[in-house]
Amino acid sequence: MNLFQLRAFDAVVREGGFTRAAERLCISQPAVTGHIKALEEHYQVRLLRRSARQVEPTELGRRLAAISHQLFALAEQAEDLLDTSQALESGRLDLAADSPHLVMPLLARMRERYPGVSINLRLGNTQETLAALNGERVDLALISDIAERPGLRLQPIGEARLCLLLPAGHPWVGVRKEVALQELRAEVLLQREPASLTRRTFEKACAEQGLELRAALELNSREAVIEAVAAGLGVSILYSLEVPRDPRVVALPLKGEGLVSRHYLACQERYGELRVVKAFFEVAEL
Incomplete structure (x- = not known):
């Protein structure tokens, strides 16, 4: 399997579109489109449904995304493991929040401690934030009144x-x-x-x-x-x-x-060991 093609697919599902996926991967939108097309043609499958307003995975695409999300999360953890002796001077954090009044002070602290980390914030209501967390389109979320469940890490913040x-x-x-x-x-x-x-x-x-x-x-x-x-x-x-x-x-x-x-920081357990995610949890405890 071509991992460049799979990473492009993973980014499109996470971001919900080709333009944001291209920005995430720092490549052109036609390159993302080409990778997806090549992946679908090679396996003779349809992974995405495209419309004028949105891009959604097919049933097969959703099953593949569940695997690709875990695969690239493990790749990031491997990279973090190799970099543990270095300061957190770079990286990217995808964050969703349903309360700008709570998240903005945390972002300010994060930027002060780790100015090299790029942060992508998605603001929405609680259901939109929960959907981003469950769909693994973000690394972690600041969300209200979320119920505990296996595989989810929660930290109360107020x-x-x-x-x-x-x-x-x-x-x-x-x-x-x-x-x-x-x-x-x-x-x-x-x-x-x-x-x-x-x-x-x-x-x-x-x-x-x-x-x-x-x-x-x-x-x-x-x-x-x-x-x-x-x-x-x-x-x-x-x-x-x-x-x-x-x-x-x-x-x-x-x-x-x-x-x-009650408000919480939440992430999938398998992303909890990512250095940038751990750093944000630590900042929230200050």
């Missing part, structure tokens, strides 16, 4: 509580110290998209209290939520770590059970 975000002119500002979920019935509620951990945690807490609070407006980012609340369109929910330093809005703690989420 927790956050849901808050109510209000426009600065709201009658509760300066008067109330916290708000109960039941009191939100009379408010115009703005919500994140259904895949958002913020929304799922909030709706679960409401369901446990027998509340059904419907959103008047659905927004697909925390930045959009903040701007909508600042504009006086309603109130919304976000985590305490995400409260902006913005005079237009004020956050009040929500009162009730089930409103706290």
Whole structure:
């Protein structure tokens, strides 16, 4: 088997496209395409489904990717083993995160200690981050409320509580110290998209209290939520770590059970010995 062709295939599956795969491998996009085509033609198989917007592995491609991910992870571990006597002066870390407020300070510490390491960060909601981790498109992930399972390494790094975000002119500002979920019935509620951990945690807490609070407006980012609340369109929910330093809005703690989420660094166990992954875990412990 031609390992150059297999590495090109592995990179396309990890990155979800030919352009990002070419950037990862530091070769041209036509070269990546040529490697994939040669691999498929040699074995008379179809490994990828191509469309105008995305590239996805076929069933055979998914099975091959599970092997290629492990193969190249072992190759990286072998290289790390041979370099253990040297400082971590170079390398690449692929990282996914569902909370920019938590990951950015960690990136700053990592850059300070290991300025030669190149970091590729993917920001998304919790489901997108979990998909990147499970699909082995990243080396590790900063993710909220992930369940333990065999083959997964988890390191707790903190927790956050849901808050109510209000426009600065709201009658509760300066008067109330916290708000109960039941009191939100009379408010115009703005919500994140259904895949958002913020929304799922909030709706679960409401369901446990027998509340059904419907959103008047659905927004697909925390930045959009903040701007909508600042504009006086309603109130919304976000985590305490995400409260902006913005005079237009004020956050009040929500009162009730089930409103706290825990945050973790997570990686597949087989990638845990990679030097760059170990270095990031160590930085997170500081």
